[in-house]
Amino acid sequence: MNTHEKKVTIEFNHLMIFAKNKQESASFLTEILGLPAPKPAAFFLSVDFSNNVTFQYAEPGVDFIMQHYAFLVAESDFDEILNRITEKGLEYWADPQQKRPGEYNLNHGGRGLYFYDPSGHGMEVITRPYGSDEIKG
Template structure:
């Protein structure tokens, strides 16, 4: 059986600004609007479709991206250059730090709508291998 995540919808108050925010930090491109969605395609083919919806409140979500060590340095540099707050943990209890979980590095920050974004260099549980 072959099952792959194809896309997910990311609720936003300003879909263009939110899509551009993520694309800029990750070094990706914002795609052309398709219906009510503005896509950002991740290199593994998964698309994050930014959507404003009907203006109803939404619950911020968590989006984690597995990156190489070099990509981590580049993305983290962009986070620092923009003066964004970041944390070593998903609960934001360790501000201004990165983590070294599972023998890699990870960091969390928020997008303009409060979605908890994360980059990691090792998948969770990889330190157990």
């Protein structure tokens, strides 16, 4: 880094998630991931993550397209999440094309799976970040 360049420190803080029913979607996510219950914040329902990021669920009153959200979790948390998914009878897949139902993948040296939330958003749970199995030089 050039000594004249200022180091910029920027962190991601929050994201608004559109939902058909914010209580249903926010509660679904906290139950599946094992997070504290959502809390009201103005007209949002907020879900807080351990890295100081917040999902703020809102009901926009308009049609919206599906979004994709991926969560990096510990191996032990993955097992608990998979148990909650199967206990609720939810469909899940090892791949985003949904060609491997009821399975998880072993990508990037870890495990991962895909499922949908009540508003139709694609959710992904992974235990290793993408590219983490590549040799870094």
